[in-house]
Amino acid sequence: MSDAVIHRRTVTVINDQGLHFRPCQLIALAAQQHPGTVVLRRGTTQADAKSLLELLTLAAERGTDLELEATGPEANVVVDKVCELFSNGFHVPPSS
Amino acid sequence: MQIKRGIAVSPGVAIGPAMVLGTENFRIPLRFVSASGIDFELNRFHAALDAVCEEISVNEKLARERLGDQYAAIFSAHLMLVRDPQLVEQVETRIRDKQSPEYAVSQVLGQYAKRLQNLGGQYLAERSDDIVDLEKRMLRHLLGERREELSHLTEPVLVLAHNLSPSETTKLDRKFVLGFATEVGGHTSHTAILAGAMEIPAVVGIGKFLTDVSGSETIIIDGSKGVVIIDPDEDTLVRYRDSEERYRSHARRLGSLSKLPCETQDGVPISILGNIEFPEEAEPCKEKGAAGIGLYRTEFLYLESNREPTEEDHYQAYCQVLKAFPNQPVVIRTLDLGSDKMPGALRAKYPESVNPALSIRSIRLSLQHLQLFKTQLRAALRAAEFGDLRIMFPLISTLLEFRQAKMVLSDVVEDLEEQGIPFRRDVPIGMMVEVPSAAIMAEEFAREVSFFSLGTNDLIQYTLAVDRADQAVANLYRSGDPSILRMIRNVVNAAKRNNISVSVCGQMSSDPVFLPLLIGMGIRQFSVTPHAIPELKEVIRNLTIEKAEKIAARAETLEVARDVENYLGGELKRLCPDLMQLD
Numbered sequence: 001m002s003d004a005v006i007h008r009r010t011v012t013v014i015n016d017q018g019l020h021f022r023p024c025q026l027i028a029l030a031a032q033q034h035p036g037t038v039v040l041r042r043g044t045t046q047a048d049a050k051s052l053l054e055l056l057t058l059a060a061e062r063g064t065d066l067e068l069e070a071t072g073p074e075a076n077v078v079v080d081k082v083c084e085l086f087s088n089g090f091h092v093p094p095s096s
Numbered sequence: 097m098q099i100k101r102g103i104a105v106s107p108g109v110a111i112g113p114a115m116v117l118g119t120e121n122f123r124i125p126l127r128f129v130s131a132s133g134i135d136f137e138l139n140r141f142h143a144a145l146d147a148v149c150e151e152i153s154v155n156e157k158l159a160r161e162r163l164g165d166q167y168a169a170i171f172s173a174h175l176m177l178v179r180d181p182q183l184v185e186q187v188e189t190r191i192r193d194k195q196s197p198e199y200a201v202s203q204v205l206g207q208y209a210k211r212l213q214n215l216g217g218q219y220l221a222e223r224s225d226d227i228v229d230l231e232k233r234m235l236r237h238l239l240g241e242r243r244e245e246l247s248h249l250t251e252p253v254l255v256l257a258h259n260l261s262p263s264e265t266t267k268l269d270r271k272f273v274l275g276f277a278t279e280v281g282g283h284t285s286h287t288a289i290l291a292g293a294m295e296i297p298a299v300v301g302i303g304k305f306l307t308d309v310s311g312s313e314t315i316i317i318d319g320s321k322g323v324v325i326i327d328p329d330e331d332t333l334v335r336y337r338d339s340e341e342r343y344r345s346h347a348r349r350l351g352s353l354s355k356l357p358c359e360t361q362d363g364v365p366i367s368i369l370g371n372i373e374f375p376e377e378a379e380p381c382k383e384k385g386a387a388g389i390g391l392y393r394t395e396f397l398y399l400e401s402n403r404e405p406t407e408e409d410h411y412q413a414y415c416q417v418l419k420a421f422p423n424q425p426v427v428i429r430t431l432d433l434g435s436d437k438m439p440g441a442l443r444a445k446y447p448e449s450v451n452p453a454l455s456i457r458s459i460r461l462s463l464q465h466l467q468l469f470k471t472q473l474r475a476a477l478r479a480a481e482f483g484d485l486r487i488m489f490p491l492i493s494t495l496l497e498f499r500q501a502k503m504v505l506s507d508v509v510e511d512l513e514e515q516g517i518p519f520r521r522d523v524p525i526g527m528m529v530e531v532p533s534a535a536i537m538a539e540e541f542a543r544e545v546s547f548f549s550l551g552t553n554d555l556i557q558y559t560l561a562v563d564r565a566d567q568a569v570a571n572l573y574r575s576g577d578p579s580i581l582r583m584i585r586n587v588v589n590a591a592k593r594n595n596i597s598v599s600v601c602g603q604m605s606s607d608p609v610f611l612p613l614l615i616g617m618g619i620r621q622f623s624v625t626p627h628a629i630p631e632l633k634e635v636i637r638n639l640t641i642e643k644a645e646k647i648a649a650r651a652e653t654l655e656v657a658r659d660v661e662n663y664l665g666g667e668l669k670r671l672c673p674d675l676m677q678l679d
Contacts, residue, residue: 020219021173028176051182052173053208056223059215 007075009068011040011082015089018061021052023090028052030081036072038082049082097329102277102302103570104322105288106627108347109340110254110275110297111333114315114326116196116306117257126199126306134192141187141197144237148178151233177230183208198238205231249273254315256306256324265290275317277324279304282565291319292625293377299324303567346674350630354385358633362640366615368632369425369623371601375413378420381626385633388424388484390549390623391601392417394472395432398439404468410475418483425484427549427623428476429528430469430501432458432490439468453557458491463500473508480520487523488549493531495540502544528601530554535583538590548591549623552602556580574657575604576664581613581652588618599623608635608675609664615639616648631675638671 013019019027031038031049038049040058042065047054049068060066070078116126156171177183183204190200205227212224249272258279260268265287268276273296281287281300291298297319309315309326316325316336320343325332359365369390370381378389397405397413417426433439434457438446442465449455462469476487489501502525512519529535530551542548556573557563559580564573574580584600591598599621604610606628612635614622624632647667654660668675 021223022169025173025176028180032181048182051180052176053180053227054182056220057208057211057215059212059217059220 005071005075007070007079009079009083011066011068011086013060013062013064013066013086015091016062018064019055019058021056023085024052024055026085026090027055027082030085031078033081034070034072034075034078036070036075036078038070038075038078039068041067041069097332098308098326100277100302100305100308100324100326102299102322102324103282103288104319105281105300106291106294106296106298107320107343108275108295108297109319109336109343110317111336111340112252112254112274112315114309114313115253115255116309117255117260126196126309134194137191137197138188140238141191141201144197144201144234145178145184147237148230148233149175152178174226174230177227198235201234201238202231205234254317256309256315258306260287265294268294268296270294270296275319277302277305277315277317279306280565280567282563282570290373292627293372293380295627301565301567301570349674350634353630353633353637354383356633356637358385358387358636360615360636360639360641360644362642364620364641366636367599367621368629368636369427369599369621370626370629371623372417372626375416377626378417382420384626384629386421386626386629388421389417389426390599390621391488392426392428393432394428394430395437398431398433399437404439405471407471407475410472411479414476414479414485415482418479418485422483425486427486427488427526429488429490430459430472430476431462433461434458442468453554453563459489459497459501460491462489463497463504466504469501469504470508470511473505474512474519477508477512477519477523478517480523481518485520485523486526486547488526488528488547490528490551491531491554492527492529492541493533495537495544498527498541498544528554529587530558530602532559532583535559535587538587539593542590542594542596545596547596548587548598550584550587550598550600550602552580552584552600552604555583555602556604559583574661575607575610576651576660577657578652578655578660581617581660584614584619585617585652592618597621606632608632608672609661609668611635612639612644612647612667612671613651613664614648615641616644616646616651634675635668635672643671 015023028050040047040049040055042058042060045058047058049055058066068079068082152171152174156168156175159171160168186204187197187200190203191197209224209227209231212220212227249269252272252274255268255273255276257276259281260276260278275297276291277299278287279302288298288300297317299317299319299322302324305324313327316328316332318336328336357365358368367387368385369388370384370386371391371393372378372381372389373393373396381389397409414428434452434455446456456464473487476485479485489498492498505525509521524546526547526549527534527541527545528551529538529548532555534541535555538548552575556575560572560574560577562569562573564570588598598619600614600619601623605614605622606624608631611632622632647664651660651663654663
């Protein structure tokens with residue numbers, strides 16, 4: 001039942017480099033915590049947000065709008081986490 | 097059931113399960129064939145993932161210690177790539193679909209790499225390189241293990257590959273590798289020659305066929321006819337089991353011929369010598385009944401290691417061959433390499449030529465690198481003290497060239513004399529007749545050389561302008577072409593008039609079909625791949641000179657290769673019905 005609940009939000013790439021290795025890595029790490037699916041979409045291109053390989057193929061530069069979508073229990077949590085990564089430009093304390 | 101045709105290079109029939117080695121730089125098997133199946137292959141995949149993670153972790157640690165966290169971060173990203181859920185999932189799916197882990201990994205990562213490449217931009221192109229690098233690491237682990245498997249086989253297999261290098265071929269375990277088939281290669285490729293020496297049924301030059309093999313299918317390799325049958329039906333299998341058995345008993349019968357004299361029914365002796373590349377082949381060649389070595393190819397001395405062989409390397413090798421044949425001729429052919437295969441030191445000097453067959457090769461190379469040439473000649477003259485060693489220059493195309501080569505030899509003789517080093521002075525010096533110009537000028541050459549050896553492989557290639565290893569034109573390469581017979585006739589006549597010996601050492605002489613013709617043309621000496629000796633002996637012992645001359649006279653009137661070859665095939669069948677029973 002919970003699978004049917006879809007959390008969707010639009011995120012914008014605001015960091016200079018766009019979705020490079022490090023940002024993709026952070027997104028994937030966050031998404032992998034979530035048991036359900038997490039997807040990022042750019043137009044018709046869709047990427048499994050748990051996969052670094054797929055995230056890279058979005059080739060998202062600064063200013064790109066992406067659609068974030070998660071399903072499964074507490075999907076809102078993972079959506080919040082990923083949104084936060086985007087909004088603070090993937091600046092996270094190195095300790096994580 | 098599918099039937100694939102290629103070039104028959106090593107006779108015999110082999111039946112068994114396929115083991116496929118792949119097509120790219122890395123030998124990637126498309127499908128796995130091991131009986132242990134999917135779980136086994138999944139485990140191999142995960143073991144390779146673990147091994148790559150381990151490698152990257154070590155690098156990460158080193159980078160952190162030496163360069164700082166910032167640099168270590170790149171490795172942690174690589175670690176994530178290895179553990180990428182999409183990668184793991186997609187590869188596992190493919191393995192469950194019976195793709196080999198090697199193939200699955202290279203397909204999945206290859207697709208991602210291509211996607212990133214196509215998105216443009218330098219950053220993504222570099223990430224694409226990262227993925228290619230990961231693919232290579234994975235394959236190294238997966239295939240490292242697979243290569244081991246090839247040398248540690250526990251059950252019989254037929255090896256199917258895009259190509260096998262000569263060194264891979266020699267390493268094949270004859271106990272378990274029943275036969276092999278490759279997509280590329282021709283009659284005269286070293287791999288083919290080695291397969292013959294090792295008596296492993298083999299077919300080469302099949303063209304693309306590996307994609308048609310899947311699962312642990314049964315394969316038949318018919319190395320006598322050049323046919324590979326994938327997933328044969330019951331009838332075919334029964335038929336081939338039968339011929340496999342007949343082949344074995346035939347081989348036993350031919351083996352018993354080795355002690356009998358090699359002469360025609362009317363008592364004319366014919367010498368059959370062996371062609372070898374490694375000194376180690378000399379002894380088995382003798383066991384096959386060879387009356388000497390008619391062609392010792394010395395190229396492996398140059399190709400085996402990266403350094404140039406020393407005079408001592410040459411000397412030791414030649415002495416080893418002479419030891420097996422102390423009282424019989426051993427003909428050493430000087431360096432016969434070209435711009436497609438260059439000894440290490442010269443590789444940089446000659447970038448690969450557009451047209452290697454017409455470029456700097458063979459005697460031309462020796463004459464441009466006198467030190468290299470003299471080293472070999474010194475060793476040969478010294479070794480000649482211990483037997484009937486003869487020296488032969490390859491690819492001579494003009495008289496001037498032959499005279500130059502002989503002049504270098506005189507220099508070497510003088511040097512050895514001055515240095516007081518023991519050597520033999522009266523070593524016979526001959527030449528290969530393998531360039532049409534030499535065959536045409538045979539009369540003039542015959543006055544200056546001690547012997548001719550007809551190198552039919554190159555002679556045919558140059559006369560008909562056909563590269564036999566090139567799939568697109570291989571069918572135009574015909575030993576029976578009348579132009580070839582006419583060349584041979586001219587050389588034989590010139591030799592006879594000048595009272596020098598002439599032998600045939602190309603692949604043509606190893607084919608029983610052409611033997612009666614060549615004997616009928618007046619040739620009494622042959623140098624052949626050792627495994628062909630017993631069969632040729634059987635043909636000779638069923639032949640009279642009169643009959644051979646009749647066959648030659650008739651064959652020489654025919655106008656096209658097909659007619660010549662059909663006629664000779666028919667005559668051979670009449671002469672030796674047993675021989676053809678194998679078909």
